[in-house]
Amino acid sequence: QDPARSIFVGGFGAETTEALLMQFFGTFGIVEHAKVVYDKETGRSKGFGFVTFADAAAAQTAKSMGRLDFYGRQVDVKGTSRS
Numbered sequence: 166q167d168p169a170r171s172i173f174v175g176g177f178g179a180e181t182t183e184a185l186l187m188q189f190f191g192t193f194g195i196v197e198h199a200k201v202v203y204d205k206e207t208g209r210s211k212g213f214g215f216v217t218f219a220d221a222a223a224a225q226t227a228k229s230m231g232r233l234d235f236y237g238r239q240v241d242v243k244g245t246s247r248s
Contacts, residue, residue: 167217167221168244168245169221169224169225170197170217170218170219170220170221170223170224171215171216171217171218171224171244171245172190172215172216172218172224172227172228172242172243172244172245173213173214173215173241173242173243173244173245173246174186174190174213174214174215174216174235174240174241174242175212175213175240175241175243176212176213176235176238176239176240176241177210177212177213177214177235177236177238177240178210178212178236178238179209179210179212180210181201181210181212181214181235181236182201183199183200183201183214184199185236186199186201186214186216187199187216189235189236190216190218190227193218193223193224193226193227194218194219194220194222194223194224194226195218195219195220195223196216196217196218196219197217197218197219198215198216198217199214199215199216199217200214200215200216201213201214202214202215215245224244227242228242228243228244230242
């Protein structure tokens with residue numbers, strides 16, 4: 166995946182799904198993929214994940230926000246480690 170099109174999202178609740186990430190971040194542009202990271206032993210969300218946009222401009226716009234109100238919870242939005 167192109168790191169310029171991807172963002173890290175951290176600090177969301179355990180109830181967050183890939184569908185919610187796609188819906189929310191779809192306001193910035195077309196979302197190609199969203200992934201919530203789960204604990205392998207418990208199956209619970211670790212509270213972070215990744216979103217990949219169709220184009221780098223949408224990812225850059227989301228990254229520029231820094232912190233967002235994500236369904237009543239403040240989340241951090243950053244570039245992935247490679248972007």
